[in-house]
Amino acid sequence: MNIMNTLKIDNLNLTYKNGYNAINGISLEIKNGMFGLLGPNGAGKSSLMKTIVGLQKPTSGSITFNDINVVEDADYIKKNLGFLPQDFGVYPKVNAYDLLNHIAILKGINNKSERQKQIQYLLEKVNLWNFRDKEVHTFSGGMKQRFGVAQALLGDPKIIIVDEPTAGLDPEERNRFNTLLSDISSEVVVILSTHLVEDVKNLCSEMTVMNRGRILKTGKPKELIKELEGKIWSKSIANEDLEMYQSNLNVISQQLIERQLQITVVAPSQPEGFSPINPILEHVYFNVLSQNS
Numbered sequence: 001m002n003i004m005n006t007l008k009i010d011n012l013n014l015t016y017k018n019g020y021n022a023i024n025g026i027s028l029e030i031k032n033g034m035f036g037l038l039g040p041n042g043a044g045k046s047s048l049m050k051t052i053v054g055l056q057k058p059t060s061g062s063i064t065f066n067d068i069n070v071v072e073d074a075d076y077i078k079k080n081l082g083f084l085p086q087d088f089g090v091y092p093k094v095n096a097y098d099l100l101n102h103i104a105i106l107k108g109i110n111n112k113s114e115r116q117k118q119i120q121y122l123l124e125k126v127n128l129w130n131f132r133d134k135e136v137h138t139f140s141g142g143m144k145q146r147f148g149v150a151q152a153l154l155g156d157p158k159i160i161i162v163d164e165p166t167a168g169l170d171p172e173e174r175n176r177f178n179t180l181l182s183d184i185s186s187e188v189v190v191i192l193s194t195h196l197v198e199d200v201k202n203l204c205s206e207m208t209v210m211n212r213g214r215i216l217k218t219g220k221p222k223e224l225i226k227e228l229e230g231k232i233w234s235k236s237i238a239n240e241d242l243e244m245y246q247s248n249l250n251v252i253s254q255q256l257i258e259r260q261l262q263i264t265v266v267a268p269s270q271p272e273g274f275s276p277i278n279p280i281l282e283h284v285y286f287n288v289l290s291q292n293s
């Protein structure tokens with residue numbers, strides 16, 4: 001049976017003891033599926049994640065998961081959480097099966113046959129059953145990521161938080177990992193925290209851009225791209241003219257292409273000498289950030 005899970009965040013604020021406002025009036029509603037939380041380093045993504053899972057209390061505002069108040073009682077969300085960190089650091093010299101067994105015990109799956117059943121199911125799901133006797137530190141980057149997914153799924157979580165998922169994966173591993181994540185996400189809330197537009201583009205049906213503790217834009221990637229149709233223009237320019245263009249137009253990116261500087265701008269109509277280009281998600285991201293910097 002497919003049960004819809006809902007995470008509701010309402011007017012959330014978090015001020016650290018030193019007076020820094022890491023979260024400023026954030027409201028979001030997130031349901032089953034892949035949700036991309038996109039923002040540059042320091043945007044407040046980790047602060048938001050930690051607050052969502054009850055590791056720290058907000059200064060004000062509310063968070064509920066399936067209508068249960070997370071701020072007052074974090075037990076429910078913690079019990080139903082899978083966390084996939086960017087990097088597990090150093091792995092103990094233990095094989096994949098035993099390591100999962102150990103994590104399952106930590107997660108409170110006390111029944112031995114239940115543990116065995118889940119571990120076998122998950123190792124098969126992530127294609128690592130044949131490698132169960134190998135020590136995890138000898139795995140490739142992609143295998144480690146898939147192992148990470150298996151441990152995150154132990155205990156049947158309803159919400160999974162993924163931090164910078166594809167860092168260090170080659171394209172093939174990235175594809176496999178992405179497919180695996182999107183398979184899972186029809187039944188759970190998956191929040192993918194990243195500064196890479198690429199990850200959101202490939203995976204997420206909903207996304208939000210955040211910076212300086214604020215939500216700047218939320219929507220479906222496809223629709224956000226559509227909003228920019230007919231508004232993106234590019235031109236090859238001389239290096240010394242860059243400043244002039246920057247002061248006259250909304251320049252959202254600059255790139256060296258075959259030693260020639262090419263700038264991309266957002267404008268309601270075609271600026272002189274510019275050619276139209278089709279919008280992509282990177283344009284959405286840089287446009288949102290440039291409007292709010």
Ligand SMILES: Nc1ncnc2c1ncn2[C@@H]1O[C@H](COP(=O)(O)OP(=O)(O)OP(=O)(O)O)[C@@H](O)[C@H]1O
Nearest residue numbers: 016017018020022040041042043044045046047048
């Ligand atoms: N305990 C703390 N006390 C004071 N300031 C903090 C604390 N934790 C984080 N910050 C500040 O809050 C801001 C947001 O940090 P946060 O780690 O949430 O961002 P992020 O988007 O996850 O960035 P990154 O991708 O670099 O981890 C940063 O400026 C950081 O220095």
